Amino acid sequence: MVKSPDRAETGGVKKGPWTPEEDGKLVEYVEKHGRGSWQRIPKLAGLNRCGKSCRLRWTNYLRPNIRRGKFTEEEEQLVIHLHSMLGNKWSSIATKLPGRTDNEIKNYWNTHLRKKLIGMGIDPVTHRPAANLNILTGLSNLLSAGGLGGTASHLDNALKLQADVAHLLKLQLVQSLIQVLTSSYGTPNMDLMNLFRSPPLGNYQPSDLLQLSRQMEGGLGGSLSLQNSIPMIPNLSILSHYLNNVGLQPPPERSFPSDVAAVTASDASRTEEPRAEISNNSSTSSIPASSSTHPLVSASSETKNIDLVQSSDNLYTNTLASASFEACWDSLMKLDNLDSDFGWKEVIDQMSWPDAP
DNA sequence: AAATAAAACAACCGCAGGCTT
DNA sequence: AAAGCCTGCGGTTGTTTTATT
Numbered sequence: 001m002v003k004s005p006d007r008a009e010t011g012g013v014k015k016g017p018w019t020p021e022e023d024g025k026l027v028e029y030v031e032k033h034g035r036g037s038w039q040r041i042p043k044l045a046g047l048n049r050c051g052k053s054c055r056l057r058w059t060n061y062l063r064p065n066i067r068r069g070k071f072t073e074e075e076e077q078l079v080i081h082l083h084s085m086l087g088n089k090w091s092s093i094a095t096k097l098p099g100r101t102d103n104e105i106k107n108y109w110n111t112h113l114r115k116k117l118i119g120m121g122i123d124p125v126t127h128r129p130a131a132n133l134n135i136l137t138g139l140s141n142l143l144s145a146g147g148l149g150g151t152a153s154h155l156d157n158a159l160k161l162q163a164d165v166a167h168l169l170k171l172q173l174v175q176s177l178i179q180v181l182t183s184s185y186g187t188p189n190m191d192l193m194n195l196f197r198s199p200p201l202g203n204y205q206p207s208d209l210l211q212l213s214r215q216m217e218g219g220l221g222g223s224l225s226l227q228n229s230i231p232m233i234p235n236l237s238i239l240s241h242y243l244n245n246v247g248l249q250p251p252p253e254r255s256f257p258s259d260v261a262a263v264t265a266s267d268a269s270r271t272e273e274p275r276a277e278i279s280n281n282s283s284t285s286s287i288p289a290s291s292s293t294h295p296l297v298s299a300s301s302e303t304k305n306i307d308l309v310q311s312s313d314n315l316y317t318n319t320l321a322s323a324s325f326e327a328c329w330d331s332l333m334k335l336d337n338l339d340s341d342f343g344w345k346e347v348i349d350q351m352s353w354p355d356a357p
Numbered sequence: 358a359a360a361t362a363a364a365a366c367a368a369c370c371g372c373a374g375g376c377t378t
Numbered sequence: 379a380a381a382g383c384c385t386g387c388g389g390t391t392g393t394t395t396t397a398t399t
Contacts, residue, residue: 017367017393039384055385056368091387103367106388111365 014048018057022047026054027062060101067099071108079105080113084127 029045035058038051047054060066071079075097082093090102090109097105117124 015369037384050369051384052370053368059386060367088388102387107366115364 013042013050013053015053018061022049023057023062026058030058030062056103060103065099066101071100071112075100076113076116079109080117080127083109083113083124 025045025047026041029041033044035041038055040051041047041054042049042051045054049057078097079093082096086092088106090106094100094102094105114124117127121129123129
């Protein structure tokens with residue numbers, strides 16, 4: 001590969017913010033002569049800039065039909081949605097947002113959306129609920145240090161451990177439900193969101209939440225299974241480890257309900273196919289088969305199952321075969337019997353909620 | 358009001374790959 | 379086929395603005 005001569009050019013050329021005069025010169029030249037070669041434009045336009053800088057300035061700020069200003073709620077949702085499928089392919093994302101440049105979208109992501117997702121407990125890279133690894137690390141240290149040998153202090157540790165694990169899983173479960181509510185189908189289902197965040201819910205029992213999740217599945221035409229969409233599974237193996245250590249049975253291995261098994265089986269057969277295509281109203285773009293790291297909850301309904309299960313994440317697919325959403329619930333129920341000090345209301349209160357429109 | 362920190366924005370840099378000679 | 383040119387992309391850095399103390 002041959003290096004660009006840009007570096008040599010930068011000797012003596014101006015850097016930094018563009019002045020209105022420079023903008024004027026560039027606009028005038030491009031409007032009069034067209035773009036042509038960016039390498040020659042600075043000289044021809046009378047600018048002491050490198051061609052690269054001119055191209056960037058034109059592409060991101062000066063060309064016609066640039067849309068500046070705050071992103072709308074719809075644009076935000078679309079960026080999140082597309083990023084969940086494409087990753088940091090800013091130019092590809094930009095093609096779906098007329099008037100927005102890849103640079104602007106990238107900056108907006110890094111300064112706003114990334115933090116927003118983190119605040120919602122969602123990993124902005126994987127678009128999955130972020131596991132609280134600090135807690136798990138602490139639990140692991142506790143286990144290794146204490147050995148759980150049967151003394152009174154070890155028993156105390158074990159009980160505390162159960163409460164921590166239960167609380168962690170509850171938080172993740174609620175976060176996951178919120179994620180489904182807010183990002184799974186392009187636009188948030190705010191009716192459900194409002195229902196979910198309404199004050200009485202804080203007094204609900206876990207079974208009520210499970211019922212809610214089932215209603216959502218039904219309401220969404222059965223195309224979404226929470227055990228597929230909520231990435232709690234890897235944590236379940238961790239849970240099993242801790243349950244064993246504290247003397248409880250890990251979640252039972254059980255077969256999937258028929259609909260889930262069907263989805264899993266059909267998806268498994270598709271693992272060699274190229275990834276799904278994004279359909280966004282008028283245009284369609286292919287996603288390279290090599291795009292590997294974004295199995296996402298926020299995929300469109302047509303592509304969701306493919307994205308979720310087709311992930312090359314072996315841990316995810318392997319554990320999918322041995323655990324389920326309801327199995328996790330079973331474990332939580334066991335823990336809940338012991339976890340009288342930290343109820344669901346506290347979990348709900350601790351959640352960070354996305355703003356309603 | 359001044360100093361400092363944090364956030365937001367704009368631009369630069371290096372690399373990869375397509376195109377031309 | 380190889381070398382050079384050019385463009386586009388994504389990550390990073392620098393600057394400016396805003397908020398906080």
